[in-house]
Structures are given as C-alpha cells and as structure tokens.
Amino acid sequence: MNVLSSSVSDAQSQSLAHYLDLPGQPPQGYVLTSYVSGALIGNSYVVARTSSDPSAERNGMVFSHAIVVAKDDIEAFADLRAIFGHLQKARSSPLLAERRMISATGRVEEPPPGPFSDMVTVPSKFPAITVDDARFENLIIRLWAKLPPAMRSELRFGLSFGPDEAQSQGLQIALVPASLEMLWPLERRIDATYDQSPARTAAGRYLSSGSSGKLEAHIEDLNIHSISLSKIALLGRSCEIAEKTSVSFSDAVAALRVVGVLQPDPDKGTSVKRKILDAVLSRPGPAALEHIMAIRNVNWAPFNLALDQPEELEMSFANRMASIGPQDDVCELLVAMFDAEAATREWRRAGIGVLGAMTKNMAIKLAPHIWTLLVTNTEIGVMVLGEAPTALLDLAMSQTPPTIAGKAIEQLSPLLARARFHKSEAQLLLLSHPKNILAALEEACGRDHSVYGDTAIEYCLLALPDEVIVTSATSLDNDLVIEAGAKVVAKDPSFLFRHDISKSQVQTLWHRSLLKSQLAWQIAPDISSIQDRLFKAISGAGVNAGLLTILMSTPLGDWCAFECRAQVWGLLPSTCRSSALSETAASWIASYPANVGNPAFFTPEMPLAESIADDSQSHKLLAALKAGTFEAALDTFLGNHALPMGLFIDTFKAFLGAGRTPDGVELERAGRLAVARNWRTASRTFGYTFGVPRLKPYFVVCSDHLDSWTRFSNGLWRPSQEDLLILLLEVVCELYPNGPTQADVWEQAGGDLSRLSTHGSGRNQWREALRFARFGGEISLRDLLNAMLADYPLNSRLQQISGVIGQ
Numbered sequence: 001m002n003v004l005s006s007s008v009s010d011a012q013s014q015s016l017a018h019y020l021d022l023p024g025q026p027p028q029g030y031v032l033t034s035y036v037s038g039a040l041i042g043n044s045y046v047v048a049r050t051s052s053d054p055s056a057e058r059n060g061m062v063f064s065h066a067i068v069v070a071k072d073d074i075e076a077f078a079d080l081r082a083i084f085g086h087l088q089k090a091r092s093s094p095l096l097a098e099r100r101m102i103s104a105t106g107r108v109e110e111p112p113p114g115p116f117s118d119m120v121t122v123p124s125k126f127p128a129i130t131v132d133d134a135r136f137e138n139l140i141i142r143l144w145a146k147l148p149p150a151m152r153s154e155l156r157f158g159l160s161f162g163p164d165e166a167q168s169q170g171l172q173i174a175l176v177p178a179s180l181e182m183l184w185p186l187e188r189r190i191d192a193t194y195d196q197s198p199a200r201t202a203a204g205r206y207l208s209s210g211s212s213g214k215l216e217a218h219i220e221d222l223n224i225h226s227i228s229l230s231k232i233a234l235l236g237r238s239c240e241i242a243e244k245t246s247v248s249f250s251d252a253v254a255a256l257r258v259v260g261v262l263q264p265d266p267d268k269g270t271s272v273k274r275k276i277l278d279a280v281l282s283r284p285g286p287a288a289l290e291h292i293m294a295i296r297n298v299n300w301a302p303f304n305l306a307l308d309q310p311e312e313l314e315m316s317f318a319n320r321m322a323s324i325g326p327q328d329d330v331c332e333l334l335v336a337m338f339d340a341e342a343a344t345r346e347w348r349r350a351g352i353g354v355l356g357a358m359t360k361n362m363a364i365k366l367a368p369h370i371w372t373l374l375v376t377n378t379e380i381g382v383m384v385l386g387e388a389p390t391a392l393l394d395l396a397m398s399q400t401p402p403t404i405a406g407k408a409i410e411q412l413s414p415l416l417a418r419a420r421f422h423k424s425e426a427q428l429l430l431l432s433h434p435k436n437i438l439a440a441l442e443e444a445c446g447r448d449h450s451v452y453g454d455t456a457i458e459y460c461l462l463a464l465p466d467e468v469i470v471t472s473a474t475s476l477d478n479d480l481v482i483e484a485g486a487k488v489v490a491k492d493p494s495f496l497f498r499h500d501i502s503k504s505q506v507q508t509l510w511h512r513s514l515l516k517s518q519l520a521w522q523i524a525p526d527i528s529s530i531q532d533r534l535f536k537a538i539s540g541a542g543v544n545a546g547l548l549t550i551l552m553s554t555p556l557g558d559w560c561a562f563e564c565r566a567q568v569w570g571l572l573p574s575t576c577r578s579s580a581l582s583e584t585a586a587s588w589i590a591s592y593p594a595n596v597g598n599p600a601f602f603t604p605e606m607p608l609a610e611s612i613a614d615d616s617q618s619h620k621l622l623a624a625l626k627a628g629t630f631e632a633a634l635d636t637f638l639g640n641h642a643l644p645m646g647l648f649i650d651t652f653k654a655f656l657g658a659g660r661t662p663d664g665v666e667l668e669r670a671g672r673l674a675v676a677r678n679w680r681t682a683s684r685t686f687g688y689t690f691g692v693p694r695l696k697p698y699f700v701v702c703s704d705h706l707d708s709w710t711r712f713s714n715g716l717w718r719p720s721q722e723d724l725l726i727l728l729l730e731v732v733c734e735l736y737p738n739g740p741t742q743a744d745v746w747e748q749a750g751g752d753l754s755r756l757s758t759h760g761s762g763r764n765q766w767r768e769a770l771r772f773a774r775f776g777g778e779i780s781l782r783d784l785l786n787a788m789l790a791d792y793p794l795n796s797r798l799q800q801i802s803g804v805i806g807q
Contacts, residue, residue, distance in 0.1 A: 203236025
C-alpha cells in the first residue's frame with residue numbers, strides 16, 4: 001500500500017499502511033464498499049475507513065483514510081460518529097493530511113443490543129461478526145459510547161476474511177463477507193432480530209441498556225479501580241456467580257479463579273472472596289475427585305483469609321477421598337499431591353494432610369489405587385506410603401492384594417519393606433509363589449530380617465497346614481517358624497513322631513512344645529516306642545540337656561519297664577538323672593504288687609535302688625510293702641541293699657501289728673537279713689516290742705543282737721559258769737549296789753565279812769566276793785543265792801540263775 005499523504009512520521013506511516021491494508025485475499029465475488037476499523041497501535045488509537053479505490057492503478061486496490069488519536073484522548077471521546085464523519089470514503093483532490101480538532105456531535109443515547117453486549121463481553125477466540133457494514137458501524141458507535149473510558153482503547157474492530165485471520169488480528173468485532181458467514185460459530189453471529197432482546201450476562205447488561213447496578217456494586221466490593229474490556233467479562237461472570245443463592249461447584253471454581261486474577265490483593269474484596277470460598281470448599285464444596293483436581297492449581301494467595309483455617313481445604317479433601325470408588329482416577333490426584341508443578345503448595349499440603357489423617361474406611365478405598373500407583377509411578381507411590389499412617393494403610397493394602405507379578409514384585413518388595421509396609425510386602429511374596437507357600441516361607445526366612453521383619457513369615461505360616469508347619473520347623477532355622485511348630489506340637493504331639501529326634505532342631509522344637517504343654521511328650525501312644533527312640537538318640541549324638549530335663553519329669557522319665565534301663569542312668573546328665581530316677585522309683589513302687597513274681601524286680605541297679613530307698617519315697621514304699629506279703633517284703637530288702645533299717649522296722653511292725661505274724665521260715669529269713677545288715681537295733685526293737693518268744697525263729701538266727709540276759713532268759717544261750725558268774729554280778733550289783741555288806745546278805749549266807757575286801761566300789765567288792773565263793777570260800781554260790789532269794793523271793797533273774805548255777 002502506498003502512503004499518499006500523512007501527518008505522522010514516515011515510519012509510523014509505513015506501519016499504518018500495513019495495518020490498513022486488506023486482512024487477506026477477498027473471497028471470490030466479494031465487492032468491497034467501505035468499512036471502518038479501529039485498534040490501539042503503540043500509544044495511539046487508529047480509526048480508519050477503507051473503501052474500494054476505482055481510481056487506483058489496478059483493480060481490487062483500496063483507499064484508506066485513518067485518523068490517529070492519542071490513547072488518552074480517544075478514551076475520553078465518547079462519540080465515534082464525529083470521527084467516523086471525518087473519514088473520507090474516496091480520494092479527494094487535493095489530499096489533506098493535517099492535524100485537526102474533532103468535537104463530538106452529540107450524545108449517543110441508544111445503547112448496544114443486549115445479545116451483542118453479551119457477545120463482546122463473553123470470552124471467546126472468535127469476534128462478534130456481522131455481514132452488514134451499516135450495522136457494523138452502528139454497533140461500534142453504540143458500544144463505544146457505553147464503554148468506560150479505560151476500555152475504549154482496548155476495542156479492536158475491522159474487516160475479516162476468516163476466523164484464523166480474525167484471531168491473529170485480535171478483533172472483538174468483525175465485518176465479514178456474507179459468503180463467509182458460515183465459517184463462524186452461530187453464537188458469534190450478530191442477528192438483527194435480537195437487537196431488542198435484553199442482555200443475559202451481567203457484563204452484557206453493564207454495557208447495554210439493562211441494569212448494571214449489581215456489577216458496579218460487585219466491582220466496588222472487590223475494590224477494583226481499573227476495568228479493562230478483558231476484565232469486564234470476568235467481572236460479570238464472577239458477579240453472576242456471587243449473586244446466586246445456589247452455586248454449582250464448577251461455577252464457584254470459575255469465580256474463584258476470576259476473582260483471584262481480578263483482585264490479587266488478599267486484603268481487598270474479602271466479603272466477595274469469602275462467599276466464593278464457601279461455595280468452593282463447603283457449600284456445595286467438591287462432590288467428586290475431579291472437583292478436587294479442578295482446584296489443584298488455584299492461586300490461593302489472594303485468599304489468605306481462608307488459609308488462616310487450612311483445615312477447610314483438608315476437610316474438602318477428606319470428604320471426597322472418603323467416598324472414592326474403583327472407577328475414580330485417584331492416581332492422578334495422588335501424583336499431583338507430590339508434584340510442585342501440577343498443584344499449588346496449599347493444595348498439596350492439604351492433600352498430604354488428609355493422607356496423614358487417613359481413616360480406616362479411606363485406607364480400604366485407597367488401597368487398590370495405591371497398588372496401581374506403586375506400579376505405574378513408583379516414586380510417587382513410595383511418597384504416599386511415607387505420608388500415610390503405616391499400620392492402617394498397610395493392613396488395608398494387604399487385604400487388597402494387587403494383580404501384579406514378575407519384576408514388578410521384585411521391585412516393589414524392598415520398597416514396601418523399607419517403608420515398613422510389611423503386611424503388604426508379605427502379600428507380594430505370596431503372589432510370587434502362587435502354588436508353593438512353603439517356597440515363599442523359605443524365601444522369607446532367608447531374607448534380611450532388619451529390612452523385611454517377620455510379617456511375611458507369619459502370613460506364610462497362616463496359610464500352611466499344621467503338618468507342613470512342623471516339617472518347616474524341623475528344617476528352617478527361624479525362631480518364628482520353630483515357635484509356630486511348637487504350638488502345633490503342643491496341641492498334637494503326634495506330628496513330631498515321624499521326625500528324627502536325634503536332630504538338634506527337632507529337639508529344639510520338642511523342647512519349645514513342652515514349655516507350652518506338659519502333654520507334648522506323648523509323640524506316640526506307646527511310651528516304650530518313644531523311650532526306645534529317645535534312648536537311641538541319647539546313646540548316639542546326644543539330646544539337649546534342657547529337653548531331657550523336662551522329659552524326665554514327664555511319664556517318659558519312668559524307665560521302670562525299659563529293657564536297657566540300667567544303661568540309661570549312665571547316659572543321662574546329672575541335671576535330669578535324679579528326676580528320671582525319682583519317676584522310675586515311684587513307678588517301681590507303684591507296680592510293686594504286680595511284679596512280685598519277677599525275681600529280677602527285687603534287685604534294681606544301684607542308682608535306682610538308692611532312689612527307691614530315698615526318704616521321699618519311704619511313705620509310698622512302706623504302703624506298698626504292707627500291701628504285699630511278708631515274703632515279698634523280705635525279697636525287696638534282700639534285693640535292695642540301700643533300703644534303710646528304719647523302713648525294715650516299720651515294715652516288720654506293720655505286719656506283726658496287724659496280726660500278720662510271719663511263719664517260722666519267714667522269721668528265720670528276716671533274722672538272717674538282720675544279721676547280714678547288722679541291724680541290731682531292729683532286733684532289739686522287735687524283742688522289746690513283741691517279745692522274744694513270739695519271734696523265736698528270728699532270734700535263733702540273730703540272738704547275738706540281744707543282750708546276754710535276754711538270750712539267757714529266753715533259752716537262746718547256754719552260758720558257761722564264767723558267763724553265769726557275770727550274769728549274777730549284774731543282778732547282785734542291781735540288788736545290793738553297796739556291796740556284800742549291804743543288808744548283811746553275806747553274813748546271812750554264813751560268811752565272815754572280815755575275810756572279804758571292803759575297798760573299792762560296790763561292784764568291785766562283789767566281783768571279789770563272788771570269785772571267793774566260787775573257788776571254795778567259807779560259803780558257796782548256792783548259799784549266797786539262797787540268802788538273796790530270802791530277801792527277794794520274787795526276783796525272776798535270781799530264780800533263773802539259781803536253777804542253773806553250780807550244775
């Protein structure tokens with residue numbers, strides 16, 4: 001385009017020439033008459049009229065006349081009619097390019113149509129269009145007059161040959177050829193029949209003849225002083241939402257964004273902001289996860305009034321996340337919580353706060369989504385685990401195992417373990433061994449306990465049958481497995497019988513079981529078979545001392561009927577030998593009546609014999625002996641040299657006291673026993689208690705256990721004259737302790753005291769006197785006995801000696 005004449009600089013002229021040229025190639029058949037255009041270029045507003053130029057060198061060329069007005073001046077100029085009137089439609093001669101004063105011709109009274117006002121103020125990438133150049137110019141005049149001064153310089157209008165070209169020009173209002181009208185959206189076409197319709201939007205009403213008080217009040221509430229054309233639509237929309245009694249969530253979010261942009265100062269517009277915030281966060285608040293996502297990048301800085309109470313945002317999060325379902329895309333939401341580029345700090349902080357305060361119900365609903373996130377975005381998934389309550393979410397995830405396998409499990413297992421999500425990790429381990437839980441258990445036992453813990457082992461054990469648990473406990477060196485096996489064996493010891501008890505770990509398992517149940521010793525119904533296996537184990541590699549100590553205090557400690565019993569005592573350690581001996585001794589005593597016919601029964605090996613003879617067994621043994629025959633009792637004492645004399649006395653007394661006097665043969669055997677054991681006290685006790693005559697066969701054998709006088713008096717001894725003299729000495733010392741002079745007994749017998757020694761004790765005097773009488777003294781022993789019998793006629797001992805002495 002050539003610049004024919006200009007009152008501005010050449011550079012500005014060339015720029016204007018480019019602007020004033022046709023926007024593109026006209027459509028075929030289009031006949032240009034004339035159109036106006038306007039735009040802010042630099043600091044000046046350019047108003048132009050472009051017409052076809054029949055006087056041009058070539059067909060199709062146009063003539064444009066432009067008036068350049070300072071920005072401040074054009075904003076203050078309300079009547080474009082005056083400017084449009086100064087624009088030439090064709091070349092004139094001469095061409096005048098000069099500065100001129102233009103005054104408004106009057107006041108534009110007619111407002112723009114309502115639908116048109118709505119179009120201009122509703123954000124769109126397409127301008128409002130018309131095919132009528134006269135209407136086009138009229139609408140611009142009417143709109144310009146209603147625009148606030150600051151908005152006028154923003155208005156851009158002109159000719160357009162297509163939507164793309166119009167968009168690149170930034171037109172708000174465009175004149176288009178009728179043949180191209182169908183290229184534009186229907187809602188952006190200006191229809192003459194709508195001229196009388198009222199505006200639907202607050203911004204439209206603000207520009208049209210409708211009520212604009214509410215929008216103006218809204219602008220005042222927001223404390224906004226500068227309103228641009230781009231802002232008027234936003235203000236109108238936020239005003240409409242703020243005025244509603246019931247606001248949808250999407251509308252509330254839209255208003256929130258708009259108000260935040262329009263009034264970024266947090267200390268201004270607080271009442272409007274508070275109302276919109278309430279609609280976003282609580283009334284109605286987010287009703288779905290997509291609502292929560294819709295506010296993830298909202299700029300909350302203009303709303304720090306709300307963030308004084310950040311729990312409002314957290315409450316919205318919590319309410320929505322508590323109602324999530326399988327169809328909800330929770331993963332996207334969780335990812336956004338930890339992505340600084342995807343959401344604002346306040347939104348992420350609220351979301352993470354909800355994770356930290358997770359409820360059981362929320363954990364259950366989130367579990368499958370978190371599994372998915374761990375697979376699809378492992379890094380974020382681990383972050384989620386770190387913020388959630390570990391025990392709560394771990395349990396929920398373990399109850400909702402994922403459908404993953406292979407490398408995914410290998411990658412996730414250590415991550416879950418390090419996050420202390422041991423229950424979830426246990427489920428992964430089971431998934432990796434879908435048909436072989438025992439293999440899963442073996443793997444779990446072989447891992448680093450400090451990382452993986454015991455949970456996987458516990459889960460495997462819960463899934464295994466009792467028999468397999470016991471088998472595992474005998475082979476896997478893991479305390480938890482052994483403990484589980486011990487519980488099984490404690491309930492049913494037979495599970496252990498098929499295992500080799502000579503193995504150390506089997507012994508450990510048996511030991512643990514016995515600590516839980518005293519009946520765990522009975523791994524088989526037949527005690528002898530258990531003892532046989534135990535004996536072989538003791539004889540071979542050995543058996544744990546702790547295990548033996550417990551076993552020997554159970555019925556297994558009774559080796560009474562065991563074939564190789566005598567060998568057992570040497571194999572048992574001292575810590576449990578006494579228990580086994582005590583159990584066996586008690587069994588020996590308890591079986592006493594039933595084993596009388598077995599000679600070997602009465603000759604137990606020395607360790608057992610001593611245990612049977614122990615004081616702790618004496619009461620039971622005495623009762624057993626009393627229940628049997630005297631002959632059996634004798635066999636018992638003869639076979640067990642450790643049995644004490646006191647028990648023999650008690651047994652003897654029991655039989656005789658009950659009127660069960662043994663026969664002569666039995667008494668004779670008893671006497672020989674007393675002689676063999678030198679039980680003199682027992683013999684004397686029997687003689688004193690029951691009398692020698694009653695037990696004559698006994699004392700015939702052991703008469704030397706009695707004192708001389710008892711033997712003599714019971715005919716068990718034929719004393720010599722010397723022995724009789726000794727017996728007589730005992731009697732006279734008892735009757736006449738002061739000697740022969742006492743009671744004149746010597747003189748009464750016819751003796752002369754002067755011939756006797758009267759020195760020394762009474763016994764010494766009698767010893768000399770009796771020797772004197774025996775060897776032919778003046779009186780005989782007979783004479784002396786007669787004198788004594790005269791003093792003591794009823795003394796039986798004197799009578800007995802008198803009957804035999806001197807014979």
